[in-house]
Amino acid sequence: MISKKIEMNSQTFFPMHFPGENMNERSIRGGYHVLFEKIVVKGLWCISLAIIILLAASCSSVESDWEEACKKNTVEAYEHFLDSHPKAPKLIIKKAYERIAWAETKQIDTPGEYLMFNNDYPESEFRDECMERLNWASARKKNTIRAYEKFISDNPMSKYTSRAKELLKEVSGKMETDWQEAVKSNSYDVYASFIRKYISEHRVFEAHNRLMLIAEKKWRTLLKKLRNINQTGKPALSSVPTDFHLVLVPRLKRLLFIQEYIRPGSLSESSQKPNLYIIYNYDRGINLGSRSSYSTTATYLRTQELWVFAKLIFSQGDTIEVIGKFTGHGGLGSRTFEDIVKNTFKKFKKLGLPKNIQGYLESIIGYSTGLYRYPGFQTRIQAYIAAYILKKAPYWSDKWEAKLLLTQIKDPDAVEPLIALLNDKEANVTARGIAAHSLANIEDNRVVEPLIAALKDKQSGVRQSAAQSLRIVKAPRAVEPLIAALKDKDSGVRMSAASSLGFIKDPQAVEPLIAALKDKQSKVRRLAAFSLGEIQDPSAVKPLIAALKDEDEKVRRSAAISLGKIRDSHAVESLIRALKDRSKIVRQAAAESMGEIKNPLAIEPLVAALKDNSSDVRKSAAEALEKLGWDSKNVNKRVILLIHKRNWDECIKIGEPAVKPLIATLKDKDRKVRRGVAYALGEIKDPRAVEPLIMALKDKDFGVRSEAAISLGQIKDPRAIEPLIAALKETKYLHEAVLSLKEITGKDFDSYPQWYNWWKKRQKQDNQ
Incomplete structure (x- = not known):
């Protein structure tokens, strides 16, 4: 074709014959003609070859530069x-x-x-x-012993393990040296310093006990300064020592809680001033002292108190009365937390104050026990405090913090207080339910029996929480009680029992679960079908096939999924029929399950499902066909599967053969599919995609329009210039259109008027 054009052009410049021309002249001119033709042909071929070399060099340059960057591996x-x-x-x-x-x-x-x-x-x-x-x-x-021990335990093969062992040895040696010095000095300040420095290590409890003996003398001195506070009225305020930094705000009919914290190191040998003094307004639990105004729950009080002295004061105008007082080693002394609360309320009741005030008091009293971070005590104390707050606190904010604290505890030391809360008939259902869930998170054999016993509680909410919790525990001895719970009068309990049996996966639950497929509540039937799939007993196949005709679509879906888990070929025909179910979630589940069973009979129905109205069904059908090995070597069929699977990267790798089916899919009902197709066409850069992508610039979905604009810029076809300029009117994807126009034209404009004027001028020039 090129040579013919060259011949025609050469004859235009060098005609074969001029009038009056002799043969010698004609032959000389013919030589020029041939020479010109050869020069032009060679020139064109050289230009083409140069272009190819430049393109190859460009690609090679990117790859070689990338390899070089990876080799250096620096920012x-x-x-x-x-x-x-x-x-x-x-x-x-x-x-x-x-x-x-x-x-x-x-x-x-x-x-x-x-x-x-x-x-x-x-x-x-x-x-x-x-x-x-x-x-x-x-x-x-x-930089603690526990931190390094945990790292070594969790990462035995790590390259840092040897260094962790060195640092562990170093920190352990330093702690032992400091401990010997503390024992030798036997002073308050040195023990307090040791506790602050090694708060999470095993020596700290012994340091605490030694410190308590020294602190008792200081504590008794402090008590003397508060004796006169038993007075009433304004004299009570004036009698408070000035060095206590006390802010007491009398409010009408309000209970105030004064609590003194003696921390390690807060008292020096020369001074006996308390480090911290806190007053709570019982009406809202608001702190009126030196701590944050939102310290209303136990989770915020993370001090290491050694001894607690507290007084409960009732104020009415200028009148102040002491309701009760208590002392103790932060709840770790001879008086337990329960004793503190009980004895305080004996005094409280004698005053004849309204009962609703008790709710304000009890959650705050819990703080007096402190939150020790000493090994073996912190968890148990936290659990007791959170349990009391959850049970009695009048404000949801307090309960919410307590709930978070309980659900995070996974230490066996918390089992006892959590069991007590679970069995507390006076506590509300929510609190007891949280106790059940918290027990399930603790790996301890003691949690199983209380949870099983809770399956017979009078409160349905407690029974339901217990059934749910046994799903996590997965104890074999819970199977029979859960089977019995399948007949509970409350549907929520039956649901939870059905679900938990599926997690435990005990075969003796199969028959009761099959019976539960006929429960009057659809949610129970759905979870029974789910659990039968988890147990994977072949005897459940026929009942599950029957469940494919259930009136509830979610039950049918659950049955279809479970049949796929059991992988019995007897279910294939029923699943093929389910591919035509009126619900798309059932059709999708049926397609997925046939991919698990891998029976060749499913291929033809699955191919038909590739034309389903739902893109999710088509995707599941494509994935199932791939598992069945449906013509995986046939490029066209593979492209169809990849499109329905939305695997755009693989479509891009296939390249040109994928263009035609991708263009056809650009009209899919699913916007996510259209977006992916537009993206893939831009990466392939085939000119056949230009017109379809121009049409996609008018798609109703912004994401599709945006991807189409970007892809047109990647293809760099001049046909896209005018449509992209028109697209600039829609400011939502102005940026993508501008970038693409710059890629195609090499011009650098930013606004629609600039592009529009440039385009008009170019059209005029072309017409001239």
């Missing part, structure tokens, strides 16, 4: 690559930014930075190393 190398190749493939650019972030994270080397990287790049190639470094950085930051 500077990756940044240089990004500056040199701003239009490199998206995947490479993404990796470059990720590696820059990883290098900077390692350089900073703090737990916070590793957490931030993990959140920003959850699928990163460096995820495992990031988690290892996070654990190591956390251990180094704490």
Whole structure:
């Protein structure tokens, strides 16, 4: 074709014959003609070859520069690559930014930075190393014996384990040295300093006991300063020593709680002033003293109190009366927490104050026990405090904090107070339910029997919580009580029992669960079907096939999923019929299950399901066909499967053969599918996609329009210029359209009027 055009053009310049021309002249001119033709042909071929070489060099340059950057593996190398190749493939650019972030994270080397990287790049190639470094950085930051022991236990094969062992030995040795010095000095300040420094280590409890003996003398001196507070009226205020930093605000009919904390190290040998004095307004639990005004729950009081002295004061105008007082080793002395509350309320009741005030008092009294961080005590005390707050506190904010505290406790020391709360008939259903769930989170054999017993509680909410909790415990001896609970009069209890039996997976539950498929409540039937799938007993196949005709779509869906888990070929025909169910969630579940069973009879119905109205059904059908090995070597059929699976990256790898089916899918009803198709067509860069993508600029979905604009810029076809300029009127994706226009034209305008005027001028020039 090219040679013919050249011949025609050469004859235009050199005609074969001029009038009056002799043969010699004609032959000379013919030689020029041939020479010109050869020069032009060679020139065109050289230009074409140069273009091909430049394109290949460009691709080769990107790959070689990327390999070089990876080899150097530095922030500077990756940044240089990004500056040199701003239009490199998206995947490479993404990796470059990720590696820059990883290098900077390692350089900073703090737990916070590793957490931030993990959140920003959850699928990163460096995820495992990031988690290892996070654990190591956390251990180094704490720099305690327990922190290093935990790291060594959790990461025995880590490259940091040997260093952790060295630091563990170093910290342990330092602690023993400090302990010997503390014992030798036997002074309040040295023991207090040791406790603050090694608050989570095993020696601290012994230091606490030694410190208590020394602190008792100081404590008794403090008590003398408050004896006169038993007076009433204004003299009571004036009798408070000035060095107590006490702020007492009398309110009409309000209970105030005065609590003194004696911390380790707060009292020096020369001074006997208390470090902290707190007053609570019982009406709202608001702190009127020196701590934060929102310290209303036990979770906020994280001091290491050694001894507590407290008085409960009732104020009415200028009248102040002492309701009661109590002392103790933060609840760890001879008087237990329950004793403190009980004895205080004996005095409280004698005053004849309204009963509703008791609710205000009890949650605050819990704080007097302190929150010891000493091994073996912290968890139990926290559980007791949170349980009392949950049971008695009048405000939901208090209860919410207590609930959070209880659900986070996983220490066996909390079992006893949680069982007490679960069995407390006076507590509300919510509190007892939280106790049940909290017990389930603790790995201790003592939790099973109380939860089983709670299945017979009078309150249905407690029975339901117990049944749910046994799902987590998974104790075999809970199976029979849960089977009995399948006949409970409350549907919520039956639901929870059915679900828990599925998690325990005991075969003796199969027959009772089959019977539960006929329960009058659809939610019970649904969970019974689910649990039968978890147990995977073949005897459940026929009942589950029957459940495919249930009136509730969620029951039918659950039955279809369970049949797939059991993987019995007898269910295939029923699942094929379920592919035509009126509910798309049932059709989707049927397709997924046939992929699990892998029976060849399902291929034809699944192929038909690729035309389903629901993109979710089509996706599940495609995934099932892939598992069945449906013509995986046939490119056209593979493309169809990939499109329905929404695997756009694989479609892009296939390239040109994927273009036609992708264009056909650009009219899919699902906007997410249309977005993915528009993206894939832009990456493939086939000119056939230009017109369909121009039409997609008018799609009703913003995301589709945006992807179409970006893809047109990647293809760089001049046909897209005018449609993209028109698209600038819609400011929602002005940025994408402008970028694409710059890619196609090489012009650098930012607004619609600029592009519009430029385009009009160009059209006039073309017409001239």
